Amino acid sequence: MQTTRYEAPGTIADALSAIAANPGAMVLAGGTDLLVQYQSGMRTPSAFIDVKRIPELMQIASDAGGVTIGAAVPAAEICANATIKTLWPGLVDGVSLIGSTQIQGRGSIGGNLCNGSPAADSVCSLIAGRGVAIIAGPNGERQVPVEQFTVAPGRTVLGRDELLVAVRLPKPAPHTGDAYQRLIPRSEMDIAVASAAVSLTLDATGACVAARVAIGAVAPTVLLVPDAAAALVGSRLDASALQQAAAAASAAAQPIDDKRGTVAYRRQVVGVLTRRVALVAAARAKDR
Amino acid sequence: MSKLHIETVVNGEPAEFLCSPDETLLSAIRNGLGLTGTKEGCGTGDCGACSVMLNDRLVASCLVLAAEAQGRSLTTIEGVARGSTLHPVQKAFLQEAALQCGVCTPGFIVAAKALLDVNPAPEEEEVRYWLAGNLCRCTGYDKIVRAVLDAAAEMRSARV
Numbered sequence A: 001m002q003t004t005r006y007e008a009p010g011t012i013a014d015a016l017s018a019i020a021a022n023p024g025a026m027v028l029a030g031g032t033d034l035l036v037q038y039q040s041g042m043r044t045p046s047a048f049i050d051v052k053r054i055p056e057l058m059q060i061a062s063d064a065g066g067v068t069i070g071a072a073v074p075a076a077e078i079c080a081n082a083t084i085k086t087l088w089p090g091l092v093d094g095v096s097l098i099g100s101t102q103i104q105g106r107g108s109i110g111g112n113l114c115n116g117s118p119a120a121d122s123v124c125s126l127i128a129g130r131g132v133a134i135i136a137g138p139n140g141e142r143q144v145p146v147e148q149f150t151v152a153p154g155r156t157v158l159g160r161d162e163l164l165v166a167v168r169l170p171k172p173a174p175h176t177g178d179a180y181q182r183l184i185p186r187s188e189m190d191i192a193v194a195s196a197a198v199s200l201t202l203d204a205t206g207a208c209v210a211a212r213v214a215i216g217a218v219a220p221t222v223l224l225v226p227d228a229a230a231a232l233v234g235s236r237l238d239a240s241a242l243q244q245a246a247a248a249a250s251a252a253a254q255p256i257d258d259k260r261g262t263v264a265y266r267r268q269v270v271g272v273l274t275r276r277v278a279l280v281a282a283a284r285a286k287d288r
Numbered sequence B: 001m002s003k004l005h006i007e008t009v010v011n012g013e014p015a016e017f018l019c020s021p022d023e024t025l026l027s028a029i030r031n032g033l034g035l036t037g038t039k040e041g042c043g044t045g046d047c048g049a050c051s052v053m054l055n056d057r058l059v060a061s062c063l064v065l066a067a068e069a070q071g072r073s074l075t076t077i078e079g080v081a082r083g084s085t086l087h088p089v090q091k092a093f094l095q096e097a098a099l100q101c102g103v104c105t106p107g108f109i110v111a112a113k114a115l116l117d118v119n120p121a122p123e124e125e126e127v128r129y130w131l132a133g134n135l136c137r138c139t140g141y142d143k144i145v146r147a148v149l150d151a152a153a154e155m156r157s158a159r160v
Helices: A011-019 A035-041 A073-079 A082-087 A089-095 A109-115 A123-128 A226-234 A238-250 A263-286 B025-032 B090-096 B105-118 B124-133 B140-159
Strands: A027-029 A048-050 A059-061 A064-068 A132-137 A140-146 A151-152 A165-172 A176-183 A194-202 A210-217 B002-008 B013-019 B051-054 B056-058 B073-075
Touching: A011 A048, A011 A132, A011 A165, A011 B073, A027 A035, A027 B013, A027 B124, A035 A082, A059 A082, A064 A082, A073 A082, A073 A089, A082 A089, A089 A263, A109 A123, A109 A165, A109 B073, A123 A176, A123 A194, A151 A194, A176 A263, A194 A263, A194 B013, A210 A226, A210 A263, A210 B051, A226 B124, A238 A263, A238 B013, B025 B051, B051 B105, B090 B140, B105 B124, B124 B140
Parallel strands: A027 A048, B002 B073
Antiparallel strands: A059 A064, A064 A165, A132 A140, A132 A165, A176 A194, A194 A210, B002 B013, B051 B056, B051 B073
8 A cells, every 4th residue: 555645735724625635644844653564564545635834834933821832843842942952851852862963853742742652852841841732623723731642552633634733831930840761671773671751840948839740651651740849839948858759650550561571670760760850850940 | 546747856957857757756756766875774754865965955855755855956866076186074985995885875975974064173973973874784873983083074174
């Protein structure tokens, strides 16, 4: 089977028409997952709908209330953006880990989300940062919190006739910091065995007044862990609060045994990562 | 399947080619444009042998559709030298003997030049991370990294 059509619409409306007109079409952003899957025979869309000519999908728009990152903006551009580096360094932690320089030139957070991997490196930080997916469809726009976007490995809330346009991150409160780390058995370019992101806000005395914790590669989807966040809020990130957050992350994990790690190992490691990223996020929060 | 007619700029010159909707840019560069300096290693974006610049961004051309080149500009290994004058990165690869079988070399040179264009004074660690998506099974990388650092120093001194 071969894909016999390529279309490169210039507007969201034209993209939605092209998607509607080609049942079985797939949206092509950076292609770093889709074209590998195509060449291996895993996916044979009826058409490639290349969305990289649509301005809204290719821009990073900052305003007083936050930032809107186009779904197809390449990772390299996200990691070089001054606003994102300042306000969401934890997102840069995750996005910069995705693949090589060549992959960074193409891969996008929209693609990372739509590919639906539980180990997607950008997604933990998007969830910790209260990210919202902006989705266009034939009946207009709808918004879905990123933690609800993926419903199962490789499956998302996107309808067949819909398009992920951007992810919106609200501007963090003063003294908010975020961080992401993953464990891989080599120094880079691998898939997470376990991962965690924390975004937290400190008050003037250094007490944690708000937190969000997300964990990856330890469940069918990336998980928001409210219990881990609750363990941090109200604390000064002392050893006991960190231990409780770690335990909550481990308890929330529903990992599988595979070649990358065992259930027991992943459960343990995701707690350790949660504790570590909470400390990095707190250090960054103090600097802001 | 009907072919698409693509107009693009390759190594500074207008160029056009015909491609299938699912053809990779790598295939179009080698077969459509006849520029065989760009190599296919893995075909899955892991090895970097097919590295080219697409509108000033380093990409693996095996993971780009040829049709995406419409109206954009491409630089391949053939565009790195100026006529018969080798680029400092190319000279340094020869001086350091930073290649053996040579299949990975065009990708390394395109990628290394892209680094030095944005960072004229990289640390060794930065060179190694930047080139982590380019695999070489012959050299052990050490000579390649040395060549890139030498070229960076040469380019800085030429600029003064």
